[in-house]
Amino acid sequence: MIRRSRAYRRAITLAAWLLLLGALPRPAAAEGFPSSKSLDPWRPPSPSRSGIQVPKRAWVVLAAGGIVARESLRHENAAEAAHVLDRSFLDGPADVGNVWGSGLTIAAGSAGLYGLGALAGTPKLREAGMDLGTAFVATSAVVWPMKLFVDRTRPSGGRYSFPSGHTALAFASAPVLSAHFGPVVGIPAYALAGMTALGRMEERKHYLSDVVFGGAVGLAVGLTVARRASLRSAPEFMLTSRGVALTARF
Numbered sequence: 001m002i003r004r005s006r007a008y009r010r011a012i013t014l015a016a017w018l019l020l021l022g023a024l025p026r027p028a029a030a031e032g033f034p035s036s037k038s039l040d041p042w043r044p045p046s047p048s049r050s051g052i053q054v055p056k057r058a059w060v061v062l063a064a065g066g067i068v069a070r071e072s073l074r075h076e077n078a079a080e081a082a083h084v085l086d087r088s089f090l091d092g093p094a095d096v097g098n099v100w101g102s103g104l105t106i107a108a109g110s111a112g113l114y115g116l117g118a119l120a121g122t123p124k125l126r127e128a129g130m131d132l133g134t135a136f137v138a139t140s141a142v143v144w145p146m147k148l149f150v151d152r153t154r155p156s157g158g159r160y161s162f163p164s165g166h167t168a169l170a171f172a173s174a175p176v177l178s179a180h181f182g183p184v185v186g187i188p189a190y191a192l193a194g195m196t197a198l199g200r201m202e203e204r205k206h207y208l209s210d211v212v213f214g215g216a217v218g219l220a221v222g223l224t225v226a227r228r229a230s231l232r233s234a235p236e237f238m239l240t241s242r243g244v245a246l247t248a249r250f
Contacts, residue, residue, distance in 0.1 A: 065216020097195030101166030
């Protein structure tokens with residue numbers, strides 16, 4: 001138990017470190033002569049140039065997930081959880097969650113949204129696909145080093161149990177879809193993320209602590225990506241030679 005606890009502390013530290021790297025601002029790209037927009041002191045900086053800033057609530061989610069995952073080590077029983085889920089009304093939703101949280105499903109969804117937006121000339125769909133793809137890549141970049149570092153044996157006997165990648169991807173997608181399409185899509189996306197967590201335990205692929213911390217990592221990444229999406233769509237005030245202008249994207 002002591003050895004496993006140390007492994008979890010190292011994993012949580014690694015997750016925080018990787019998210020902190022994502023929060024560092026990116027250097028601005030080299031440019032030639034400045035444009036009139038760059039000389040306008042009243043124009044707010046573009047969110048795409050301000051770097052990635054992890055919101056405070058993402059850190060809260062990550063910390064809470066670490067605490068809950070640590071506490072769940074005392075109570076988790078993978079065999080009993082799989083037995084209960086497999087014989088309850090949650091069996092069907094759990095099977096749906098296993099498909100939804102797959103990396104193939106999330107990647108195909110992001111590519112489909114981007115392609116549909118490009119073909120239809122709809123920037124909203126195209127940007128949703130880009131942000132969903134960003135959440136996919138960022139979540140994978142955080143989760144897989146942790147999997148290799150901890151190397152926890154799965155309840156089924158496989159390797160790389162902690163944290164749950166399916167659960168992380170599902171929870172990373174939910175805030176992004178909610179930011180772009182509102183609660184009509186966001187609420188089902190969160191529900192599907194919960195089903196994914198249940199599905200991974202029902203299939204005996206993960207322990208409770210695996211899906212709890214995987215969900216926290218994914219949600220933290222998703223909230224970060226969703227914050228950038230909300231900044232892009234926010235209205236901007238600009239002072240021009242003709243007066244004050246208000247710009248917004250729909």
